[in-house]
């Protein structure tokens with residue numbers, strides 16, 4: 044980054060500080076990860092200079108000799124990896140991908156049915172503050188009050204009652220595996236399209252440790268930057284019969300030119316995600332989550348659904364007499380970065396809810412295994428027991444920095460070379 048250093052020392056210094064933060068801390072925000080150096084380099088390549096509105100072979104600008112090949116590679120790799128009939132790799136991110144699906148199939152005022160935001164659904168699944176809730180008749184299903192699990196009988200009843208045009212499955216904070224066949228059967232009862240948003244667990248699907256929604260859903264949306272470990276971006280996978288509707292909705296429906304540097308980096312990520320090493324990565328994400336969940340429960344923590352089958356867990360801190368926000372702030376000071384999160388039927392306010400969400404994709408990328416998860420569990424227990432002891436939090440942060448220095452994060456290996464310590 045020598046050129047940035049010369050031209051813009053302020054931004055240079057901030058990037059370097061962020062590198063250090065990402066290297067020194069245990070990052071447990073379930074949607075975050077570390078991309079490889081190859082993906083960082085591709086994202087920073089000259090492909091950022093190109094305009095290419097349209098699709099391969101049908102562009103509105105000349106000079107697409109290379110870009111067409113890049114996009115076709117990304118599309119083909121996504122089709123191969125996920126077994127999809129058609130893929131659009133142009134959405135700028137997960138939210139626009141979902142909005143494009145609505146534009147493809149809905150008119151304003153049409154009904155959609157998704158998981159309620161405070162129960163783990165996403166903003167774009169019909170939250171009132173989102174365009175998805177303002178322009179459409181957004182209805183929501185909730186988790187079971189007793190088990191914290193999806194209750195497919197209730198989802199079915201709600202679907203029969205509101206008869207959505209699109210039934211949405213997918214989440215940002217649900218620690219269990221979804222029953223896509225069941226969702227399909229429910230959608231079919233009312234002739235609804237089934238949309239699965241696999242933003243969070245796409246990497247687990249790619250790695251073969253989570254069932255794939257692709258055979259069941261009409262449309263699957265996903266981000267590329269969460270467990271899939273690619274650049275910030277998104278994809279829409281769909282049946283061949285919806286290809287044209289989806290492509291038109293993305294461009295010219297809601298977007299102009301695609302971000303070709305991102306498209307190339309998505310292609311690289313898909314190549315990485317097709318490897319045997321990535322399958323092992325996905326398995327380790329789950330082993331790490333299960334180990335941490337078991338250990339936390341053994342220490343008296345309450346986990347929503349009593350555990351996890353995927354890459355994340357939701358901890359209800361009510362019995363620990365600490366709010367989610369206070370816990371998250373103390374953990375951050377101690378070098379463990381999480382987010383506070385509402386729990387199902389939370390009695391506290393969304394800005395200071397009862398829970399925290401913990402995810403294992405990022406720390407698994409830097410090589411943490413079961414042994415380290417037990418250390419993480421100990422750190423979390425001690426911090427939550429003593430959240431106002433700043434000296435202790437500082438000492439913990441230093442211990443964690445030393446632990447992390449033995450696990451160089453992808454893209455940040457240079458920070459862990461002995462001479463830089």
Ligand SMILES: *Cc1c(COP(=O)(O)O)cnc(C)c1O
Nearest residue numbers: 136137138165214215240242243
């Ligand atoms: C993260 C997420 C998105 C949105 O992704 P952005 O890239 O932040 O717009 C959409 N759906 C779900 C379920 C997500 O978890």
